[in-house]
Amino acid sequence: MSEPTNGSAQGSTPGQDASAPGGGTPQDDAGVGRRSQRHQGSSHRHPWLRRSLFGVAALLVVALVLGIAAYVKLNGNISRLDISSALGDRPEPAATTDAVTNLAPVNIMVMGSDSREGTNLGKGQTEYGLEGARSDTNLVVHLSADRKSAIVVSIPRDSMTMAPRDCKNPKDNVENGVMRQWNQNFTLGGPACTIRTFEGLTGIFVDHFVVIDFRGFQKMVDALGGVTVCTPDPINDEDSHLVLPAGKSKVNGKQALGYVRVRKTVGDGSDLGRIDRQQAFLSSVIQEVTKSSLLLRPDKLFRFLDAATGSMTTDKGLDIGEMKDIAQSVQAIGTDQIRFVKLPTTVYEPDPNRVQWLPSAESIWKAIREDDALPGTKKPSTTTTASPTTTAPALTVAPSEISVRVTNDSGIAGLAKQAAGDLGIQGFKVETYLTGTGEKTTGVLVRYGAGQKEAARTVAAVFPGAKIKSDSTLGSTIEVSMGLDSPDAVEIPNREGTEPLPKPSVTATSNPTDTATIAARTADQDICS
Incomplete structure (x- = not known):
């Protein structure tokens, strides 16, 4: 038979510390009873405390799971295209870094595609391009290294410029190329040919590209709850089925798409007039996002991001994490420091329906290359408070x-x-x-x-x-x-x-x-x- 322990030999009460000095005394039993009663009373007096703590813990777990699920969902929405081997000789990146933010400037080429093959451009990808799609809108977005200003340049789709004869041939470039209408670059070689042409013409290194199709544009506007537009004259366009009165109107996604694309029945019917409307529309979107509770409404924000990423094709490096970092870094940019620029052009003499860039366009490209202010403007004051994400290290x-x-x-x-x-x-x-x-x-x-x-x-x-x-x-x-x-x-x-x-x-x-x-x-x- 095994030898009994001290506790069992002394007849200790369960829960009593038999090894404590004076263990087993009546006083100790009474003390344990009193402590137990106090504990029990405390539990009955504050059951809400335990329940609330459990509730908070549960909410945190749910939020974490949903956050991870949302990240996986949004990241999985994006189609990615590796075009690095098709870009040929590239300009040197402007690797200047701001001393306060410790960030470099970022240049993003945004291409609106008129593909009607559904919301996912990736389904129609060729090796370096996007099959069955044409470039409807081209924007060059430059974020300054100090993250206090942004320049958005619209490139007319009807621009006539030099371009590589064959974008799949690494020896072909702008210098020994051919004269071609701008949006033909996308048709012939997708984002790779567009970027290769742009870099060859301007000497600006493109860090990332984004392609968004028509349906994605519509869904993003609808996710915002509509966007307000303004037209000086009534619009009644049969091609786009768009009917709007003069003045301000709040439009849904389908109407917004018609508004930014219509040109034949509005103004002078040119692509340049359409660019003016597109820039005003983008201003309205930014104003809507700024004044609304989009960032404070996770459900509304997720719908918007789901619509955006579901119709987006990007380079390999522009994932959700990189997008988040860029978004956080530009929080300090005021709407008065986001400048939309229409590229200065003149009529292309061989074809009056086309345009060519004026020499003054070089001043825009120079400002972007050198991360400087546009001619005639000043950079924001350095005393402007930086966002918490861009505070300078010691x-x-x-x-x-x-x-x-x-x-x-x-x-x-x-x-x-x-x-x-x-x-x-x-x-x-x-x-x-x-x-x-x-x-x-x-x-x-x-x-x-x-x-x-x-x-x-x-x-x-x-x-x-x-x-x-x-x-x-x-x-x-x-x-x-x-x-x-x-x-x-x-x-x-x-x-x-x-x-x-x-x-x-x-x-x-x-x-x-x-x-x-x-x-x-x-x-x-x-x-x-």
């Missing part, structure tokens, strides 16, 4: 550990010397300052070599709005280029020394008459204007 390198070389690329005498002085006062080791030999630039660009990014961020913080860029030819010395409209220096948090910065004596302001102003429509503009 500066980790002391100024005394950083060697700097400053160049003056503004054409305004004394700017490099002034910048060198501002850096030296704060503890930076200034090696030299000199006049640049290249063409005039705008803003401040800080270049850095391998392993020097954090040092470059510290230097860039002295000049609000400065951009940083990796340069493999540099060693440990940081190069600072001071261009036109460079900001005045400020004191940085980890500066060394106490001498205050002197008042600036040199201002490198660009002359507004140097370049023509590019007309742009802002997203907050009255849709009837």
Whole structure:
């Protein structure tokens, strides 16, 4: 027979600690009883507390499961197309990074397709394109590195430009190509041919592309509950079955599609007039999303995203996670800093029904390449509060550990010397300052070599709005280029020394008459204007 334990030998009560000092006394039994009664009474007094805790836990589990299910559903909606091998020689990406957001600019080519093969373009994909589809609308969306502004350029579908003779031949490019109507690029080679032509003409690197078909457009408008449009004259178009009175009307998805596509019975009947209506429509969509509770209504937001992703074809890198990151990074952009631009064109003489780009279009492409403001506009103030997702990380390198070389690329005498002085006062080791030999630039660009990014961020913080860029030819010395409209220096948090910065004596302001102003429509503009 096995030997009894101490507890059983002492006749301990279940739940009593027999090993405790003085175990088994009547006082202990009474204490246990009192504690048990108190516990039982507490449970009866606050049953709602336990139930509410269980309820909260259950809601969290349900929300998590639904969130994962929604992510899988939306991500699975998107058709993806790998066109990387069909893009040929590409321009160098503008790998400048904003010192505050630590982000690079993003260029997205948005293509509206007139495919009527259902909502999923992927079902009609060829190797590099989309079978049975034509490009109805082309937008180039540029998000600035500081995520305070956006430029949206509409490219007329009837534009005549140089294009690769055969987009499937890697040796064919814009330089040795043929003259072709813009939307034929999509018909012949899908997104790959369109992007290859655009990059060859502009030198702008396209980071992502999105193709949306007709039915998806309709569903997105319906998911928003309709969109308000404005027309100066009544519309009665038989082709699109669209009938609208003059003035403002709230349209559903089918009506909205007719509104953005109609052209023969409205205005001058040109594609350029249609672009004006499309830009006003996009402004209305942005205003609707901004003032509505879309982002606060998960059900409404999901319907919208489900409609959008269900009719979308993108590149391999633009998944739901990347879209979310981009969306979060642009939350600080005000509607007054979203500018819609119609590409400046003139009549194409061999065919009056077609147009060609004016030389002034290059100023738009230059602004996008250099992540700069459009001619005639200014970048948003650097004092604008950034969104929580783009708060600058702390500066980790002391100024005394950083060697700097400053160049003056503004054409305004004394700017490099002034910048060198501002850096030296704060503890930076200034090696030299000199006049640049290249063409005039705008803003401040800080270049850095391998392993020097954090040092470059510290230097860039002295000049609000400065951009940083990796340069493999540099060693440990940081190069600072001071261009036109460079900001005045400020004191940085980890500066060394106490001498205050002197008042600036040199201002490198660009002359507004140097370049023509590019007309742009802002997203907050009255849709009837």
